[in-house]
Amino acid sequence: MPRSPKRRARGLRREELAQLAGLSVEYVLRLEQGRATNPSAQVVAAITRALQLSRTERDRLYRAAGLLPPQDGVVDNHVPAGIQRLCARLGDVPIGVFAADWTLLWWNDMWNALHGDPSTVPERERNLARMLFGGHPYLRPMRSAAGPEAFEVAIVGDLKEAVARYPGDAALAALISALRRTSASFDRLWGTVETATLTGEEKTITHPTLGEITVDCDVLAVPGADLRIVTYTAATGDPNAAKLDRLRTTGITASA
Known part of the structure; x- marks a missing residue:
């Protein structure tokens, strides 16, 4: 602050x-x-x-608060203070921190400017899989350079990996069950996609004011914590870097 x-x-x-x-x-x-x-x-x-x-x-x-602390064997939603401070110092870069089930736990102002403000949706809905397969309006149109459905396939494969690591996590099991029940696309991919860990790729995000912004999306693992730090960058001199600069300097938000 x-x-x-x-x-x-x-x-x-x-x-x-x-x-x-x-x-x-x-x-x-x-x-x-x-x-x-x-x-x-x-x-x-x-x-x-x-x-x-x-x-x-x-x-x-x-x-x-009268609650049991998160137990071993379940997805942890704790973002260590050091990780929060590190990410806060990288304010020029859109950053989101996700749990193993792809629930968004932390984000910065540049993430808001690029994707829209996650605080406008209930906390339970701030899950990337729910947004991808539930068509939630918070998530701006986004496509992967790897081709149609590539991002969805990667998320499903990573969720399968999470289920293998946390077989006793009731919330994770409920998430998978709900998505299979409500999304035919998720259910189809769950039955065919192999277990995999999500890695970075080039993505194009459609911003309501600046149009298409093509960026390198990198997914960084946090040693000692099952978290993913997602960052978006563009090479210096690239027109897309100029668009990110405009997002940073003008503070264009979800309402734009």
Whole structure:
């Protein structure tokens, strides 16, 4: 958050915590006053990321909320504080951090400008597979240089890999079951695609103001945490790099 000379005390203001966690100020106030007594695991996870808690601090917060901390053997949605700080320092690059089930956990302003603002959709819907196969309007049109359905195939193969690593994760199993039930395309690919790990490729995203932007999409693994850092870049001097520069300098958002 920007530093202000008027700030009298260290730490986040209530409004800032609400903004970083994607919650309403009123709900944060209810939590402070003890009027919201049953926060969901999704809310606690969002506050954990906003406060950049360590794993031990995260577990204490879950217990304070009357919830069991995330257990081994299930997909972890914790973004370590160091990863958050690293990504925050790369503000010129659109960055999103995803869990193993492709739930979007963290993103920056450039991600908003390129893709649209994820905070406009419920947290449960911020899953890339749900957006791809559910046709959610948040996700802007995007195609892969590898050909039609290449991106969808890669996501399905990576989800199969996640299921193999987390066979006891009920939420992941429910996600797969729901997608197979509601999307004929996902169900078809699930029955035919081999297990694979998603890697980077060239993608073209259609922006409502700047038109098509072709970028290199790289997927970076986080050692010690089953996370994916997704970045979008273009070579210096490329017309697409100029479009990314315009996104950064003008702050074009999802409303554009």
